[in-house]
Amino acid sequence: MPDSIDDLRARVNDFVEQRDWVQFHSPKNLAMAMIVEAAEVVEHFQWMTEADSRQLDQATKEQVGHELADTFVYLMRIAEVCGIDLIAAANAKIDLNAQKYPVDKCKGSNAKYTDYQ
Amino acid sequence: MPDSIDDLRARVNDFVEQRDWVQFHSPKNLAMAMIVEAAEVVEHFQWMTEADSRQLDQATKEQVGHELADTFVYLMRIAEVCGIDLIAAANAKIDLNAQKYPVDKCKGSNAKYTDYQ
Amino acid sequence: MPDSIDDLRARVNDFVEQRDWVQFHSPKNLAMAMIVEAAEVVEHFQWMTEADSRQLDQATKEQVGHELADTFVYLMRIAEVCGIDLIAAANAKIDLNAQKYPVDKCKGSNAKYTDYQ
């Protein structure tokens, strides 16, 4: 079982190639597929209180795990077909967010960064 | 710069804790934040042809990378607060998908698995 | 100012035709545009408590109105280009929902209809 993101990405790519699905995997289509899976995550929580969403029973947790996994797989596929290094992109974005959201200005606040500027 | 998903997850968690944002990070809220970021990926492609989406210019590729990064960060946070191991969940889901989509039945087809059963 | 949904739909169609945008308005593209606008509605509420979302200040209410309007416009456009009568479709779906969710079984419950069957 692959246990790093690189192994996982390779496994996903093999899965897609074995089924000859690369032809359908344009970034446009993959972005649609990803948001559909993200919505299946949202669906689990739509009528739940925030408090209840923090203490999921085992069955719901497993289902949420499946939907997160599907979202993650499409996210990796978009990165793959666009030639984006996901880990590097995430690190670069966190660097930007650290500038947009300085600790001393936004600690404990849920305001959008445009409110600080 | 962290270069594994574990390092990245730790960096994201630190970022959130330093800003005292754990209080806002219920799975319900994070699912909303994740789909908002996924929609920002979709927005880049909504008026683009599939063909054009396969050959992004450098500026668009960088912007798509930022939106993918934001989606990924919230995905990791949902996994974190729900106690889900994202890599393990993805591997388990790919195992399931391999059963739902056997190579010999779905090669080159974009039909939904329910059409095979 | 048009005040019925038919007048509004006609106004939207004129707007699109005057700009020669029909060429971009495939159902596929419009579905993407609609969910992007729906996400802008979600964005207003992502860090808000449910209680706070029930008592919006005037500025937020106006912004939510803009995002709802954009979502509605794309919804009407999808119906238009697919040849779907939106009011009739909504009435037909409510008829179905009334069967899926009988009053005596689901009063005061937020369970999904599959839990009743």
Add this chain to the structure above:
Amino acid sequence: MPDSIDDLRARVNDFVEQRDWVQFHSPKNLAMAMIVEAAEVVEHFQWMTEADSRQLDQATKEQVGHELADTFVYLMRIAEVCGIDLIAAANAKIDLNAQKYPVDKCKGSNAKYTDYQ
């Protein structure tokens, strides 16, 4: 069968009140429910070419109609609980869009309005 948007909105409100569901219909929850339904519209088109999405068979057209109807119902509910007049909001937004997208500057172009300014 109600045939105006006002009749439809009243029918939807009755449906919700009879089931004692007003308690779940915070704007936050409804925004989540709306985007989940919007994603079900997107799902129909995710692997389809734009050309195919323009010529749906009767069965798909009916299913798309159901998902559009669900999206529309939640859209009306958000407007209702936020005290927003949906038709007025749409007209106001089209007025704004007419300024953002003047016919002479954007005819036949799918560029975003920020590119004109």
